[in-house]
């Protein structure tokens with residue numbers, strides 16, 4: 001996607017530097033900064049500290065981290081250690097483990113001398129595949145938006161609601177939940193997006209920045225506004241991303257997603273989840289019981305970051321000093337609340353049968369990937 005007219009991916013390999021470049025998302029939407037990652041410690045901090053974020057992007061970044069590790073020391077021991085360090089960065093998004101497992105398995109099967117080049121190529125492949133997956137999700141989601149548009153008076157926008165940022169900067173490109181929006185807008189179907197602010201880190205501001213850059217009409221709303229808008233017939237469809245979806249179709253995503261799904265169910269609003277296949281955890285069935293939920297720093301809740309009136313970026317405290325704070329970063333929406341999963345292979349029911357029918361090559365009777 002473009003930033004000020006220049007096409008970008010959210011990460012890219014700089015051949016001259018022999019290093020990965022990322023968009024440092026800590027500063028968006030206020031400032032557009034690029035960071036080069038040179039050490040494994042920097043890769044780990046980039047993921048933990050959310051310089052990069054969003055399940056698919058975390059996976060792709062980790063793959064480049066394994067490539068760095070293989071260049072520095074291609075031994076089995078060093079690769080295992082790199083796997084451990086990268087895996088410990090964030091617990092919820094399964095794309096991290098998916099990418100790390102894929103890299104480790106491919107590299108350990110090779111002689112040590114071949115590992116560095118193979119690892120870098122594999123990271124490129126994972127990044128390119130992510131772009132293709134998201135483009136395809138967009139085409140399938142577009143069909144749903146088109147169908148809703150066909151039932152509306154000509155020119156009336158399809159009103160979508162999204163939570164968090166499942167946009168192009170949360171992936172390598174296109175985004176998952178935003179890809180159908182980009183496709184619909186580019187095809188001339190009028191849409192309007194309600195963008196949940198997504199406290200505590202306000203990832204909605206990232207989504208608003210993306211949509212605004214692309215000329216897509218949108219409104220930034222508080223996290224608590226969605227139910228009210230749905231009750232008043234102001235939402236035609238909810239579409240969100242996911243950090244881990246179980247083989248039974250339970251969807252783990254940014255905290256607050258579950259409440260949106262409940263409100264959608266109560267108001268007969270279709271609730272769709274954009275799901276790339278690397279985000280399916282085939283080993284887990286009960287999302288509420290089995291998915292680890294990341295608990296992040298309390299400062300994310302007690303403070304907010306923004307542009308200061310005198311310029312520059314600053315943080316201010318919103319809670320009383322010393323106020324106890326909790327910060328669970330994700331929640332699980334049970335499959336019964338999900339209208340459909342929009343994957344790169346098509347749309348399916350949020351159920352074991354639905355996913356297995358689309359991905360027979362990935363699903364196994366034991367649930368193992």
Ligand code: MRU
Pocket residue numbers: 053054055056093163164165166167170171175176177203240241242243253254329
């Ligand atoms: O904590 P974050 O910002 O990494 O959480 C991101 C989300 O919850 C996204 O909705 C999800 O990763 C899907 S991104 C395509």
